[in-house]
Amino acid sequence: MVQKDYTLRELMAVVAAKQLVDGKSVAVGTGLPLVAAMFAQKTHAPNLVIFFEAGGIAPQLPTLPISVGDSRTIHKALCTTTLIDIMDSMRRGFIDYAFLGGAQIDKYGNLNSTMIGDNYEYPKVRFPGSGGANDFGSLAWETLIIMDRHSPRRFVEKVDFITTPGYLYGIGAREEEGLSPGTGPSKVITDLCLFDFAPETKIMRLKAIHPGIKVEDVKRATGFEFIIPDNIETTTPPTEEDLIILHEVIDPEGRIFPK
Amino acid sequence: MVQKDYTLRELMAVVAAKQLVDGKSVAVGTGLPLVAAMFAQKTHAPNLVIFFEAGGIAPQLPTLPISVGDSRTIHKALCTTTLIDIMDSMRRGFIDYAFLGGAQIDKYGNLNSTMIGDNYEYPKVRFPGSGGANDFGSLAWETLIIMDRHSPRRFVEKVDFITTPGYLYGIGAREEEGLSPGTGPSKVITDLCLFDFAPETKIMRLKAIHPGIKVEDVKRATGFEFIIPDNIETTTPPTEEDLIILHEVIDPEGRIFPK
């Protein structure tokens, strides 16, 4: 049973934050990714550097931005520049992590944020498309994927459209297609569990489950076969102090975590 | 006989200036080209826009610069930018004229500013190389060439090294090699005369001679056969007023025109 003194979104934010190592850099989107990055800065990673796609580098965020390009993302920044300059820095190898999400994901971590349906011309649902996601997923050293509403409709055998590359069709595929060596998704954080990828196959592997969740729950919610190792960790729920940071320091207006 | 109340350099500056149409733009080097551009601004072309290779756009020149990148070239400029931005603007078609010179020139207006000799590894004299000259000669709409010391050693049948493209090997050659259509040298201003290029062959053609110079003088000083049309103009010598502008307004320190 999930403890009711924290929400799954809070847990996901804290689990995501813990993937970020101090002194590294991260390109973030709005919402949970930014909350995770800010939480890391306030706790174990004070020297984490935040990049925003639209051109803000290392701002002193006064409040949560609504857009990755809004005023807050350049507030007392060390540098305000262009979108292409951020992408160039990422390609040069300066950006360690990027957070991504999508409508669908497959066992190789390929993400679909373009469309649902089997006809590109007439999709059932049209989503935004890549935005910077494909750039981030191609160029950042590690992609951290956050997927809420973990279900077989979202965790599928084959995504309707590969918007952003995971490991494509398996080990060596990224390199074969010309993507930068040593890159790819490293973790998938869902509202049930935390996956990583098996080094020998690049197939998603259960790494940890949230308190109260069973492996069977994850299997039922996932539309593909993932690897179940012998040792499965349990994620650490947010502490009282963590929740105070989330609510009072990072999101006092209750935009991400409604009060 | 050349009138002795003006020097050939003064005449060349004024003749060069007269090639510039008001409201157009010019990329200039230091020395005579800049003097010509400034002279045009002070006389018939007040709306001539001056670009400097190192990044200065439309400055209010307080005095003659020593370098195309020095402080004077950005004095109260409208924009200070990068070398590549100037080149990009030139490729986009925004720059009408560029002034060039060199150690050698051939009948197609190909320029050598790289080396004298027949062995690239061990040249007799090594010159600066292209700098921005090849870029200008490739990208500006019209190249205006200024060559002093008109002699068979400088006006040669075949230059030792094509640093900057004139018409290469004749009509259509620039397009064949991939250079931008509609470009190339339009005039060559020397201390004896003014050449243009015959439209049907792209070979240098005598357009005007300086007062007191004979066609024979030009032939003797030129190491290749140029076209001699029926009508040859005589260049207009600088007026008293022109000389005042040159000496008192543009070069009061006597750097280009020693007093």
Add this chain to the structure above:
Amino acid sequence: MEMKILKEGTGEIFCKNTPTEMRNWTRVNKTRALVDKRMRIKDAVKKFIKDGDYLAIGGFGHIRIPMAIIYEIVRQRVKNLSVAGHTAVQDIDVLMAGGCVSSVDIAYVVGFELRGLSGVQRRLFESGQVKKTEYTNGAMSYRVRAGAQGIPFIPVKVMLGTDTMMHSPGKVVQCPFTGEKVLLLPALNPDVCIIHAHRADMYGNVQIDGHIVKDDLQARASKRVIVTCEELVSDEIIRSDPGKTVIPFYMVDAVIEQPWGSHPGNMPYKYYFDHEFTEDYLTAGRDKDLEAIDYWLEKWVYSLNDYDEYLTKLGAKRLYNLRDLEFLRAPVR
């Protein structure tokens, strides 16, 4: 020796301008002189934006967007625009609601970031009424950089291996120097670029405070550039800080002083989002009854003569509250 094309996408290239044509066009059509380029938005749109043009929009979809120009394009009922969806949000949505758009180079569209999806855009894309080709934000910037540089294509290291690539016009080749695989994308040279900036002089020297996003490149790559600015200043002010001039005068065709010109978008250092206005707009667009969005357009665009009337309708208090919001301070009025 050769470079083999190993794979290629099937996406349509909507913008046909090539760098060489751009040069030739520029020679004849763009003045290099310092001339007064002030005009009314109405006249600038009439003069420089034609049915069927390819349009690039400055800013970031709902940040520093040229809304005064966007509304005027809708008001003049310009048709069959192709648009660079290089993070396009409220800007493209209003154009699409107004029926001005027939094809889009998609990097980011349909979404309003945290605010969710657009009903208007979903309808038009899902029904196939608006054509599309896929790119990424990086890819679109690279294409525009190639256009600005005057080269016909550019190698990139994104999109490789994905359906995004297969629905683009990209071609995979091996680098003749290193052997590594790269994707070649065609340059992008839009017909028109519209930009909202902090300040400009009447000649078109444009300065932007904060992040430039992609406006520098888009202005350099486009045939026509129309600029609105919060403040029209003398060229002496420009000349006192020329390093801040992001777009030099010779690229610009029209300059209009239009304070609050990005509403309901966020103008950094000037005013924050009009959140309520955008939410109301989104609600109208998501309504299954298409009259809802038509009513919105009638109310905020067609029934008004120009942006001055729009601002008057919004009212001073509403606008100044957005300024307070930008500076994170409580309103006093």
Add this chain to the structure above:
Amino acid sequence: MEMKILKEGTGEIFCKNTPTEMRNWTRVNKTRALVDKRMRIKDAVKKFIKDGDYLAIGGFGHIRIPMAIIYEIVRQRVKNLSVAGHTAVQDIDVLMAGGCVSSVDIAYVVGFELRGLSGVQRRLFESGQVKKTEYTNGAMSYRVRAGAQGIPFIPVKVMLGTDTMMHSPGKVVQCPFTGEKVLLLPALNPDVCIIHAHRADMYGNVQIDGHIVKDDLQARASKRVIVTCEELVSDEIIRSDPGKTVIPFYMVDAVIEQPWGSHPGNMPYKYYFDHEFTEDYLTAGRDKDLEAIDYWLEKWVYSLNDYDEYLTKLGAKRLYNLRDLEFLRAPVR
């Protein structure tokens, strides 16, 4: 389908770094954290510049050049440097006089613009002692832009049809989208870039007043970046005008406050050329007796411990006269 290579130059590529290697190297060797990067010039040169490195120099040959670093490289007798001669004037000349250079990518070298040719460089290039490959200033900037963008090559529209091209490593191909001919040049990713700027903070956020020339691109393309600045400021000053930050901290490895760091070069808005100093230097270099330049080096480089001693030797009056010259005013001292 294929892109045939129609023509190619024979010039040697001196810098072997590829974009993919750069990425991998960057991941391991460059800190992203905000750490204090101040150090002495002596230590920065010792730590970051090795024999055989490929060096890119900021500024424009005799404008905003990092002379304090240049002198230190000579003093430490670094050998076999390759240098980007992307308008290289007094900067490269002193390095070549000091015997530090074995090969040069030439766009503009040997010349001192209006001041004439360098005896030092003529000797070394004409005797074949220093290797060379030909480019243009534009081409070198394009190569560095490709390096900054992390792509292995870039198409350009210069050099075509000339001997400059034939003595470069360029390859002519047809564009697979438009059919037009372009020249492909390899990206350039220097090992070290040295820059003199107006101000920086201790983390390496660098701001330059006036024209940037090529420093933004060179810093982005290089492995190591060493920056001297006229003024070391707090990061609060940087944060108050972040649009002016041309080079962000994570690219920079060492920051040194070094006023007058560009002497005898011109530092825009700070001091003008020391014309007499440069003329004396050129005279020494042109002397057929090689002892003349050795004497100059002994006097101004080897016999001095650091740049502080160099400035002391020049004397305050001489330096402040250069400031007066910059501002076109009569000296008062």
